[in-house]
Amino acid sequence: MSIQIEHLQYVYGAGTVFEKQALRDISLTIPDGQFVGIIGHTGSGKSTLVQHLNGLLRASSGDILVDGESIYQEGYSMKKLRSSVGLVFQYPEYQLFETDVFTDVCFGPKNLGLPKEEIEARARQAMNAVGLDESYDKVSPFELSGGQKRRAAIAGILAMKPKVLILDEPTAGLDPKGRDDILDMLADLHRESGITILLVSHSMEDVAKYVDRIIVMSKGSVLYDDRPAGVFAHWQELEKVGLAAPQVTYIMHELETRGWPAARDVTTVEEAKDAILNALHRK
Amino acid sequence: MKIIKGKDLVYEYIKFTDEGEAEAKVRAVDGVEIEAEPGDFIAILGHNGSGKSTLAKHLNAILTPTEGTLYVDGKDTRDENSLWQIRQTAGMVFQNPDNQIIGTVVDEDVAFGPENMGVPVEELWKRVEKSLRAVGMWEYRSHSPNKLSGGQKQRIAIAGIVAMQPKCIVLDEPTAMLDPVGRREVIRTVMELNRTQHVTVILITHYMEEAILADRVMVMDSGKVILQGTPREVFSKVEFMREHRLDVPQVTQLAWELKRAGLDLPDGILTTEELADALDAIRGGE
Ligand SMILES: Nc1ncnc2c1ncn2[C@@H]1O[C@H](COP(=O)(O)OP(=O)(O)OP(=O)(O)O)[C@@H](O)[C@H]1O
Ligand SMILES: Nc1ncnc2c1ncn2[C@@H]1O[C@H](COP(=O)(O)OP(=O)(O)OP(=O)(O)O)[C@@H](O)[C@H]1O
Ligand SMILES: [Mg+2]
Numbered sequence: 001m002s003i004q005i006e007h008l009q010y011v012y013g014a015g016t017v018f019e020k021q022a023l024r025d026i027s028l029t030i031p032d033g034q035f036v037g038i039i040g041h042t043g044s045g046k047s048t049l050v051q052h053l054n055g056l057l058r059a060s061s062g063d064i065l066v067d068g069e070s071i072y073q074e075g076y077s078m079k080k081l082r083s084s085v086g087l088v089f090q091y092p093e094y095q096l097f098e099t100d101v102f103t104d105v106c107f108g109p110k111n112l113g114l115p116k117e118e119i120e121a122r123a124r125q126a127m128n129a130v131g132l133d134e135s136y137d138k139v140s141p142f143e144l145s146g147g148q149k150r151r152a153a154i155a156g157i158l159a160m161k162p163k164v165l166i167l168d169e170p171t172a173g174l175d176p177k178g179r180d181d182i183l184d185m186l187a188d189l190h191r192e193s194g195i196t197i198l199l200v201s202h203s204m205e206d207v208a209k210y211v212d213r214i215i216v217m218s219k220g221s222v223l224y225d226d227r228p229a230g231v232f233a234h235w236q237e238l239e240k241v242g243l244a245a246p247q248v249t250y251i252m253h254e255l256e257t258r259g260w261p262a263a264r265d266v267t268t269v270e271e272a273k274d275a276i277l278n279a280l281h282r283k
Numbered sequence: 284m285k286i287i288k289g290k291d292l293v294y295e296y297i298k299f300t301d302e303g304e305a306e307a308k309v310r311a312v313d314g315v316e317i318e319a320e321p322g323d324f325i326a327i328l329g330h331n332g333s334g335k336s337t338l339a340k341h342l343n344a345i346l347t348p349t350e351g352t353l354y355v356d357g358k359d360t361r362d363e364n365s366l367w368q369i370r371q372t373a374g375m376v377f378q379n380p381d382n383q384i385i386g387t388v389v390d391e392d393v394a395f396g397p398e399n400m401g402v403p404v405e406e407l408w409k410r411v412e413k414s415l416r417a418v419g420m421w422e423y424r425s426h427s428p429n430k431l432s433g434g435q436k437q438r439i440a441i442a443g444i445v446a447m448q449p450k451c452i453v454l455d456e457p458t459a460m461l462d463p464v465g466r467r468e469v470i471r472t473v474m475e476l477n478r479t480q481h482v483t484v485i486l487i488t489h490y491m492e493e494a495i496l497a498d499r500v501m502v503m504d505s506g507k508v509i510l511q512g513t514p515r516e517v518f519s520k521v522e523f524m525r526e527h528r529l530d531v532p533q534v535t536q537l538a539w540e541l542k543r544a545g546l547d548l549p550d551g552i553l554t555t556e557e558l559a560d561a562l563d564a565i566r567g568g569e
């Protein structure tokens with residue numbers, strides 16, 4: 001499923017004293033099957049942008065085309081849009097409202113009108129994928145720890161099997177193993193089913209490791225749109241807009257200033273290790 | 284006197300059936316000792332559900348121990364008469380800022396805590412300004428907190444606690460929703476309070492890089508403290524940390540991988556500088 005965003009603008013509270021332009025003239029094309037990272041300072045418009053893609057917010061101006069069709073044309077089914085574009089919110093608490101975790105995860109597929117066995121099979125599979133076993137079935141969402149709530153919220157969306165999966169900071173609050181598990185699970189899902197994934201994240205290390213392409217937002221506009229090494233080459237500019245490069249990128253810069261061979265494309269631990277061993281002729 | 288002194292702490296959540304009968308118990312904190320001197324900076328790490336937030340909620344008496352004792356600045360947290368004083372001693376910043384934002388305007392929200400403590404008006408607004416500046420949100424003072432981004436809200440919540448000038452600040456994943464620079468600013472703000480005003484800091488985090496700044500790191504697993512030491516001691520144990528669902532800072536991980544590949548590097552490298560120095564030494568010797 002491809003998404004095309006054309007000259008998108010969004011203003012919160014138009015006409016009030018709190019009027020705030022959150023998105024300015026955004027144009028982007030996201031081809032089918034890409035794994036895209038979206039980074040940007042707090043308040044840069046990431047959540048606002050992704051909430052447009054499943055119709056939660058309606059553009060003040062501009063257009064969004066899904067598989068070539070404008071979602072704003074008359075008669076376009078928002079319900080269909082929401083079943084094919086799944087969004088995991090930034091604060092998972094808002095997404096959990098059923099009496100127990102299993103029922104909660106069933107909510108999405110149930111709304112799709114699927115048969116009961118299919119709903120439950122999907123819910124089980126989704127819970128497994130996020131590391132919640134059967135012992136969590138009957139637990140109230142309110143009794144979960146922060147990280148457990150997040151897993152449950154992700155499972156609820158996964159169970160709908162969307163064609164485009166958008167996750168707004170899915171790993172915030174997860175322990176490192178949980179973070180890696182979720183991201184590995186997304187990478188597998190992406191490889192195996194070829195779905196499009198948009199990952200909003202504040203972890204430069206994570207986006208560097210997993211995505212093909214990074215979109216950098218700043219003050220409501222797109223600042224960079226490139227592969228990870230291309231984006232993090234701008235580390236000085238990134239710092240001016242609240243961001244940074246992964247820690248290993250800084251290590252390679254430090255080594256370069258100390259006379260080591262330049263290795264400016266390095267954004268992951270694996271790449272840094274290779275570059276350093278190469279420089280020492282240990283490879 | 285120790286500002287925090289907890290012994291054999293146990294906390295059990297009790298689940299009730301629909302009929303209101305106690306059904307099951309969850310031992311979220313299971314025999315924890317925690318001590319802090321005034322001015323200590325302690326980081327707490329641990330897997331999801333390991334009991335960090337439950338322990339943290341004991342420090343300002345939101346929860347009281349099922350077993351064991353906890354003294355905060357000499358006051359027993361189970362003594363209801365001390366509740367007010369304990370809450371003034373230990374300020375808490377929660378995992379989700381939405382739960383602690385009350386005011387309809389940012390500066391009023393920040394003023395809420397100190398005002399309730401009876402801080403005189405003139406002093407009150409000085410404190411509000413100072414703490415909003417400290418978290419870089421002064422320009423947003425007349426905004427509505429509900430309309431701020433996730434990260435902005437979190438900084439307002441921290442300002443609200445800073446304005447109360449507590450002796451001890453407990454931060455439960457304060458940077459989870461912040462961008463890299465925001466994260467650095469918050470940690471710097473907290474460090475400054477710790478270094479210049481000797482505010483005791485208890486920082487719960489899933490960002491390993493933040494824990495390297497602490498004097499001491501406590502690692503929790505299933506309600507128990509399973510490891511405790513300086514950041515260097517703790518992060519030297521790369522495999523141990525991984526086994527317990529945790530990690531080490533990226534630079535520590537890189538050094539560890541290089542060591543496994545045959546380079547003669549020390550354990551527990553924590554900063555870029557340390558790694559670069561050690562690598563220079565190796566390269567110079569070739
Ligand atoms: N409901 C709202 N009403 C008015 N303004 C809003 C509202 N929600 C967000 N904003 C403003 O719009 C801008 C973009 O917010 P958004 O939540 O999209 O940012 P973000 O990039 O997702 O930030 P974060 O990383 O903190 O989640 C911010 O300046 C924010 O203050
Ligand atoms: N209100 C509650 N009722 C029942 N059980 C609870 C409640 N709150 C937490 N628990 C359980 O207590 C245990 C410890 O939870 P706690 O929130 O302290 O973990 P945590 O270490 O802070 O985790 P996280 O990193 O996910 O925030 C978990 O197993 C959790 O499911
Ligand atoms: Mg957001």
Ligand SMILES: [Mg+2]
Nearest residue numbers: 146335336378
């Ligand atoms: Mg917690």
